[in-house]
Amino acid sequence: MATFSRRETLLGGAGVLGALAGNALARSQSPISSGTHSPIPFGAAVRPALLGSDADYTRAILTYCNQIVAEGGFLFVDLHPQRKEFRFDEADRVSAFALANGLGLRGHTLVWYGVMPPWTEEISSAAEAERELERHIETVVSRYGSSIRSWNVVNEALRDDAKRGSDLRPLIWQRRLGADYIAIALRAARATDPSAELVLNEYDIEFVGDRFRGKRAAFCELVHTLLDQGVPLDAIGLQGHLKGDLDIDKEGLGAFVSEMRKAGLKILVTELDVVDNQLPADLRMRDVEVALRAKDFLAAIAAEAPLSALLAWGISDRFTWVPMYFKRSDGLPNRPLPLDAEYKPKPLMQIVDRVRYGV
Ligand code: G3I
Numbered sequence: 001m002a003t004f005s006r007r008e009t010l011l012g013g014a015g016v017l018g019a020l021a022g023n024a025l026a027r028s029q030s031p032i033s034s035g036t037h038s039p040i041p042f043g044a045a046v047r048p049a050l051l052g053s054d055a056d057y058t059r060a061i062l063t064y065c066n067q068i069v070a071e072g073g074f075l076f077v078d079l080h081p082q083r084k085e086f087r088f089d090e091a092d093r094v095s096a097f098a099l100a101n102g103l104g105l106r107g108h109t110l111v112w113y114g115v116m117p118p119w120t121e122e123i124s125s126a127a128e129a130e131r132e133l134e135r136h137i138e139t140v141v142s143r144y145g146s147s148i149r150s151w152n153v154v155n156e157a158l159r160d161d162a163k164r165g166s167d168l169r170p171l172i173w174q175r176r177l178g179a180d181y182i183a184i185a186l187r188a189a190r191a192t193d194p195s196a197e198l199v200l201n202e203y204d205i206e207f208v209g210d211r212f213r214g215k216r217a218a219f220c221e222l223v224h225t226l227l228d229q230g231v232p233l234d235a236i237g238l239q240g241h242l243k244g245d246l247d248i249d250k251e252g253l254g255a256f257v258s259e260m261r262k263a264g265l266k267i268l269v270t271e272l273d274v275v276d277n278q279l280p281a282d283l284r285m286r287d288v289e290v291a292l293r294a295k296d297f298l299a300a301i302a303a304e305a306p307l308s309a310l311l312a313w314g315i316s317d318r319f320t321w322v323p324m325y326f327k328r329s330d331g332l333p334n335r336p337l338p339l340d341a342e343y344k345p346k347p348l349m350q351i352v353d354r355v356r357y358g359v
Contacts (some may be wrong), residue, residue: 006011017028017282019209024330025171027044028354029094035066035168037198039305039356039357040154040306040309040310040355040356041066041067041104041147041309041310042064042065042066042067042309042310042311042312042352042356043066043068043069043103043104043106043301043309043310043311043312044061044064044065044068044069044276044311044312044314044315044337045069045070045071045268045271045311045313045314046061046068046069046070046071046094046097046310046314046315047069047070047071047072048071048072048073048091048094048111049090050319051093051094051097052093052097053128056343057241057315057316057318057319057343058272059332059343060315060343061103061315062101062196064232064338064339064349065103066104066291067098067104067105067106067107067309067310067311068094068097068098068103068104068106069075069105069106069107069270069311070090070094070108070339071108072109073090073091073094073314073319074089074091074094074108074109074144075108075109075112075114075115075303076110076111076112076115076117076120076136076139077115077116077117078090078091078131079091079136079140080117080136080140081113081117081119082117082141083119083122083124083132084117086139088143091144091257093280095144095147095343096149098147099146099147102359104149104150104309105144105148105149105359106148106150106151106152106153106270106309106311107140107141107144107148107150107151107152108150108152108270109152109153109154109155109201109202110136110137110140110141110151110152110153110154110185110189111133111154111155111157111171111173111181111185112155112156112157113156113170113171113173113174113184114156114167116171116172119195120132120172121172123172124176125176126177127325128176129172129173129176129177129181129354130177130184131182131285131305133173133177133184133185133188134184134188137185137189137192138192139187139193140336141188141189141192141193141194141196142193145192145193145196146274148196148237149167149195149196149197150196150197150199151196151197151198151199151208152199152200152201152237152266152270153185153186153198153200154182154185154186154200154201155187155201156201156203157169157182157200157202157222158215158218158219160192160204160211160215160223161211162214162215162218162219163215163217163218164213164217164221165220165221165222165223165224165225165341166179166221166222167218168182169339170351171177171263173185173249182200182222182231183225183231184228185253186198186226186231186232186233187231189232190232192221197235197266198232198234198235198258198333199233199234199236199237199270200219200233200235200236200237201235201237201239201270201271202215202219202237202238202272203236203238203239203240204241204342205219205249205256206238206242206248206249206252206297206300207243207248208241208247208248208249208252209246209249209287210248211256212249212252213245213249213252215254216256218221218227219236219256220256220259220260222258223236223263224263225265230280231258232263233265234266234298235266235267235268235308236260236265236267236268237248237265237268237269237270237271238267238268238269238270238301239270239271239272239358240269240270240271240272240273240294240297240312241271241272241275241276241284242272242273242274242293242294243249243274243275243278243293244274244275244276244277244278244279244286244289244290246294247296247301247318248296248297250296250299251298251300251327252325253297253300254300254303254304255300256299257300257301257304257305257306258305260305261304261305266299266305266308267305267306267307267308268296268308268309268310268311268319269297269301269307269308269309269311270309270311270313271312271313272294272310272311272312272313272352273295273313273314273320273322274290274293274333274336274338274348275287275314275322275326275336275338276290276322276328276331276334276335277322277326277328278335281328281330281332283335286335287335287346287347287348288347290335290336290346290347290348291346291351293331294348294351294352295322295351295354298308298310298351298355299355302355302358307355310352310355310356312337312338313336313337314336314337314338315337315338316338316340316341316343317334317335317336317337317339317340317341318341318342319334320334320336320337322334322336338352
């Protein structure tokens with residue numbers, strides 16, 4: 001079998017992949033430069049329990065990342081499990097680790113429908129909802145101000161089938177306050193820490209297809225509505241949970257990014273990984289397809305705007321959320337992240353490096 005050089009292939013050489021994935025190779029010729037010479041901060045989501053206790057994992061984080069975000073630990077349910085109880089132990093550990101090691105820390109997340117504690121269902125009026133939402137945000141943002149300079153204030157506000165900015169997911173804040181909950185959350189975060197970066201974080205913005213075109217339009221409309229109302233908002237977070245079986249709409253994504261930039265917003269990639277359950281079993285081929293999907297995504301963004309941060313949703317295939325929802329039918333482990341399960345860099349890490357350094 002021909003010797004396979006991932007680097008050559010990714011950089012446009014004609015390795016074994018040329019025969020296996022001609023279209024992918026063609027895609028790899030497109031430029032990826034962000035046009036900037038200062039490296040883009042790179043980081044990964046971390047699992048609090050592993051930090052400091054799993055030596056290989058901790059070494060990988062310290063070797064590759066200059067910022068981190070907690071995969072869990074800062075969620076509403078983690079920090080505020082009962083109305084009168086805040087629990088900071090996990091989040092404090094992550095914050096202390098970041099400070100001790102000179103890493104940036106992103107906050108994930110002040111508002112998310114995904115994980116809410118049962119007590120919030122007792123909130124019965126708009127006034128009570130506003131009070132509790134503001135209290136949560138003031139408490140959390142003020143506590144971590146020294147380490148967290150960028151917050152996902154609202155995560156995944158839009159419905160999967162959103163076409164308009166008003167197509168919001170139901171969650172307790174939305175049910176009691178309507179669309180105003182987003183402005184209330186952003187204003188509370190800004191009032192508590194005026195210099196922190198405030199981000200709206202979304203997924204499924206980047207693919208080809210009507211549903212994704214609709215969600216891009218909805219996101220644009222939501223953002224413009226907020227900005228027109230004078231609501232503080234600094235940046236858009238594109239999660240970047242890419243799919244091996246869904247093409248990137250480079251033109252549509254580029255136009256979206258360009259519109260956000262014109263609106264004065266920065267762009268972050270906050271949760272990059274590539275769901276590989278539909279990709280070939282062959283490891284080398286799979287790894288390259290994963291890398292090329294990320295390259296398409298990142299190149300489309302970089303063509304329109306400098307990325308102000310790039311974070312993967314985990315550092316190593318050993319610890320990833322992907323098999324919770326996207327196990328492979330052949331039983332092989334998923335490989336969505338920049339390092340493999342043995343902490344060896346994969347082609348995706350090369351793509352990350354090229355984007356970071358604009359080469
Ligand atoms: O740690 C416990 C473990 O002790 C226990 O044995 C096990 C049994 O279920 O659960 C483990 O916790 C799980 C945790 O992931 C492990 O990291 C939780 O049940 C599970 O709910 C949790 O899922 C997280 C999910 O959000 C929901 O909070 C994933 O890790 C996390 O990657 C995922 O992240 C989301 C982002 O926040 C938003 N964007 C999408 C992304 C992927 O779904």
